[in-house]
Amino acid sequence: MSGGSKGGATVKARAEIALNDEFLRKAVRFTTERLRNGKKKASDEQGNWEQWRERGRAIRLHTIAHLDYYLNLFVDNARANGVHIHFAATAAEAVEISLDIARRCGARSVVKSKSMVSEELHLNQALEGIGVEAIESDLGEYIIQLAGEMPSHIVIPAIHKNRYQIAELLSREAGYELPPDTTALAGFVRKKLREKFLEADIGMTGCNFAIAETGSMVLFENEGNARMVSTIPRTQITLMGMERIIPSWSDLEVMATLLPRSATGQKLTMYMSGITGPRRSADADGPDEMHMIIVDNGRSLQLGDPEFQELLNCIRCGACLNACPVYRHIGGHSYGSTYSGPIGAVLTPSLNANVAEWDDIANASTLCGACYEACPVKIPLHDMLVYLRRRKVEDGHGSKLEGLGMGGFAAIMGSSRRLGGMLRLGKTGQRLLLRDGFIKSRLGPLKGWNAYRVTPALPKQSFRDRWPTLEQELRAGLQEMDASVSERLERRLQERTRKDSHGTDSADNSQLNRVRDKQWEGGGGHE
Amino acid sequence: MNESHEEWLARLEKRSHDRQKAFIGGIANRLGHGPMTEAPLNPHRGAPDFWTALEWNTEEKVKRFTDNFLSVGGHVERLASFSDASAFIVDKAKEMDVKIVLRQDEPALNELELEKALPEAEIAVWNSDRDKAWKTEAAGADFGIVQADHAVAYTGSAVVLSSSGKGRSVSLLPTVLFILIPVGRLVTRLGEVLETFDQAGKENLPAGIHFISGPSRSSDIENDLTIGVHGPGIVYALLIG
Ligand code: SF4
Numbered sequence: 001m002s003g004g005s006k007g008g009a010t011v012k013a014r015a016e017i018a019l020n021d022e023f024l025r026k027a028v029r030f031t032t033e034r035l036r037n038g039k040k041k042a043s044d045e046q047g048n049w050e051q052w053r054e055r056g057r058a059i060r061l062h063t064i065a066h067l068d069y070y071l072n073l074f075v076d077n078a079r080a081n082g083v084h085i086h087f088a089a090t091a092a093e094a095v096e097i098s099l100d101i102a103r104r105c106g107a108r109s110v111v112k113s114k115s116m117v118s119e120e121l122h123l124n125q126a127l128e129g130i131g132v133e134a135i136e137s138d139l140g141e142y143i144i145q146l147a148g149e150m151p152s153h154i155v156i157p158a159i160h161k162n163r164y165q166i167a168e169l170l171s172r173e174a175g176y177e178l179p180p181d182t183t184a185l186a187g188f189v190r191k192k193l194r195e196k197f198l199e200a201d202i203g204m205t206g207c208n209f210a211i212a213e214t215g216s217m218v219l220f221e222n223e224g225n226a227r228m229v230s231t232i233p234r235t236q237i238t239l240m241g242m243e244r245i246i247p248s249w250s251d252l253e254v255m256a257t258l259l260p261r262s263a264t265g266q267k268l269t270m271y272m273s274g275i276t277g278p279r280r281s282a283d284a285d286g287p288d289e290m291h292m293i294i295v296d297n298g299r300s301l302q303l304g305d306p307e308f309q310e311l312l313n314c315i316r317c318g319a320c321l322n323a324c325p326v327y328r329h330i331g332g333h334s335y336g337s338t339y340s341g342p343i344g345a346v347l348t349p350s351l352n353a354n355v356a357e358w359d360d361i362a363n364a365s366t367l368c369g370a371c372y373e374a375c376p377v378k379i380p381l382h383d384m385l386v387y388l389r390r391r392k393v394e395d396g397h398g399s400k401l402e403g404l405g406m407g408g409f410a411a412i413m414g415s416s417r418r419l420g421g422m423l424r425l426g427k428t429g430q431r432l433l434l435r436d437g438f439i440k441s442r443l444g445p446l447k448g449w450n451a452y453r454v455t456p457a458l459p460k461q462s463f464r465d466r467w468p469t470l471e472q473e474l475r476a477g478l479q480e481m482d483a484s485v486s487e488r489l490e491r492r493l494q495e496r497t498r499k500d501s502h503g504t505d506s507a508d509n510s511q512l513n514r515v516r517d518k519q520w521e522g523g524g525g526h527e
Numbered sequence: 528m529n530e531s532h533e534e535w536l537a538r539l540e541k542r543s544h545d546r547q548k549a550f551i552g553g554i555a556n557r558l559g560h561g562p563m564t565e566a567p568l569n570p571h572r573g574a575p576d577f578w579t580a581l582e583w584n585t586e587e588k589v590k591r592f593t594d595n596f597l598s599v600g601g602h603v604e605r606l607a608s609f610s611d612a613s614a615f616i617v618d619k620a621k622e623m624d625v626k627i628v629l630r631q632d633e634p635a636l637n638e639l640e641l642e643k644a645l646p647e648a649e650i651a652v653w654n655s656d657r658d659k660a661w662k663t664e665a666a667g668a669d670f671g672i673v674q675a676d677h678a679v680a681y682t683g684s685a686v687v688l689s690s691s692g693k694g695r696s697v698s699l700l701p702t703v704l705f706i707l708i709p710v711g712r713l714v715t716r717l718g719e720v721l722e723t724f725d726q727a728g729k730e731n732l733p734a735g736i737h738f739i740s741g742p743s744r745s746s747d748i749e750n751d752l753t754i755g756v757h758g759p760g761i762v763y764a765l766l767i768g
Contacts, residue, residue, distance in 0.1 A: 285694050
């Protein structure tokens with residue numbers, strides 16, 4: 001059992017394990033393909049997708065630029081609704097508060113619905129540590145919890161397991177043999193978890209959005225387990241990242257338009273629930289007591305950081321994972337952390353304030369920009385990956401080889417004239433990448449940080465067998481990719497220094513720019 | 528430790544207030560501004576204008592709702608009146624040999640007169656007896672019957688709001704769910720319903736607001752669609768009028 005640990009191995013080593021697993025590779029590719037096509041269909045059908053993205057981005061930018069105001073508003077309103085609010089600066093504090101509540105309730109079991117924050121905190125282990133059973137109730141999460149593993153995809157956590165493996169796991173739990181049949185397996189879980197919901201002392205949920213003006217929380221789901229968890233047990237605990245806020249219910253229309261379409265291609269998830277406080281005294285269901293733990297755990301490090309603040313706009317839809325050629329090839333476990341794919345590659349080092357330890361994740365990215373194109377709130381993830389590499393070298397954490405690599409890279413980035421000279425190939429990499437279903441990746445200037453740039457559309461031979469030839473083949477195209485990345489970076493840099501110049505989000509942009517200027521004056525934007 | 532539950536809560540409450548200043552002050556600091564007391568100017572509230580202009584006529588709304596609800600594996604019937612709805616439910620109850628029916632406590636649902644039409648079944652009315660374990664009752668029910676407070680054509684969603692007579696469990700725990708939707712409550716866009724919550728303000732919001740767009744589902748096992756994994760697997764939307 002891997003027990004959820006990241007095991008100390010590098011992404012490269014973990015990728016090799018993942019790459020050897022034929023089923024994982026097929027499953028990830030199939031699933032991400034399905035989700036990606038679903039998203040494309042749903043966003044085309046919705047129409048004006050670019051305008052929706054722009055509005056989504058504007059709402060998130062505005063809220064984060066005034067997060068102190070909106071968070072205060074939310075907290076005051078939620079308290080007035082009867083919610084007990086707690087603040088946790090670190091994961092350890094959030095765990096401590098949760099355990100305090102569990103002890104106080106004399107809890108024997110906690111039923112949970114999917115929560116990325118809870119994963120961040122490794123809360124299940126902590127609860128088990130004080131003798132409280134923690135039960136994941138999302139079908140996929142339940143399965144991987146039985147297997148003692150970590151989720152491999154934000155939206156579909158058990159995508160790496162086939163139904164025979166699942167039947168084996170569930171049969172062990174049932175004490176009798178279950179057939180490898182999806183309906184039978186799900187039927188067993190339904191029955192088993194029904195008992196758990198009704199027995200549990202505490203229900204624990206995450207939070208997709210929190211509505212500042214009314215102090216409500218909103219959950220999106222398809223199975224109904226988040227509703228169970230927030231309706232049946234006497235005590236509810238909600239874990240919320242401090243950036244989950246939106247101002248109003250009206251803004252929720254935009255998020256509800258973007259999130260399900262981007263995540264699964266649905267018009268809306270089967271359930272969308274808005275919960276405002278514990279049960280009213282005359283109600284016969286809903287929790288008697290409701291706690292919300294507002295978690296920082298490294299998020300504020302991104303605030304005021306000109307290069308990374310927009311990470312807080314993320315609505316955790318997973319679209320960037322499905323779009324990412326590397327993720328589709330090696331699958332989620334290779335990232336070895338709670339958040340995988342492009343968002344994980346940037347978020348993990350950022351949350352940990354530790355560029356050195358996590359930078360190898362950023363290496364596993366192609367910088368192709370597909371993640372940005374997919375993102376419903378237009379977070380420039382691929383730019384952030386470049387910043388991350390630069391910071392690693394600046395901080396002196398890079399290996400000699402990588403340092404050299406970055407030197408070459410910085411030189412290319414640093415001079416647009418030299419860049420122009422290198423721009424020989426006509427087509428831009430980006431367009432090439434997104435057309436004809438094939439994702440082709442190109443090598444960067446030096447080997448050190450491009451060792452995992454792979455193409456998922458490889459023919460029968462395995463990635464590792466093909467690697468030496470592949471490297472040769474791809475090396476030729478390197479200038480082209482770097483040019484497209486450079487152009488994008490240049491363009492964004494210009495956008496960022498041109499204050500208040502363009503219409504839609506100028507107020508929030510100028511605020512961000514002021515912050516950026518301040519940071520730059522202070523010489524370096526991160527701690 | 529002789530601290531009572533109330534004392535414990537009060538202690539946590541105090542600590543929370545104490546920490547709020549530092550926690551949120553830290554955010555303001557990093558954002559580079561002082562404490563904000565006034566609401567910031569927000570030019571981008573809600574959906575874009577081109578969208579809020581969209582409005583369908585009744586037949587279009589009924590058609591879109593129906594198409595959406597069917598496409599996710601739900602069932603839809605258009606019926607002329609509540610008594611037709613009653614006949615439909617009674618029919619299904621007999622067909623499926625139903626033992627326990629649980630319904631919300633609402634005048635429109637009283638008028639279905641299911642007690643009379645289904646003498647063999649137990650017809651329970653949510654929260655009609657203060658001492659009963661209603662959540663367990665709901666978990667054992669074959670049919671759950673609710674009336675939608677709103678419905679949205681664009682997403683194919685019914686919206687149910689909780690109150691003392693309207694349990695959250697009734698639309699969640701039974702095996703089969705019937706949602707009665709008077710056609711007059713059907714709007715075009717999600718935003719038309721969401722706006723009403725902004726207008727109501729927090730004092731007037733129920734504890735639970737649930738948008739239901741079809742049967743409970745999961746694709747977590749090999750991407751194979753499974754219906755009814757936790758919530759009702761069979762959901763009927765009965766459009767009335
Ligand atoms: S970064 Fe964008 S695409 Fe990726 S999970 Fe966040 S919101 Fe979705």
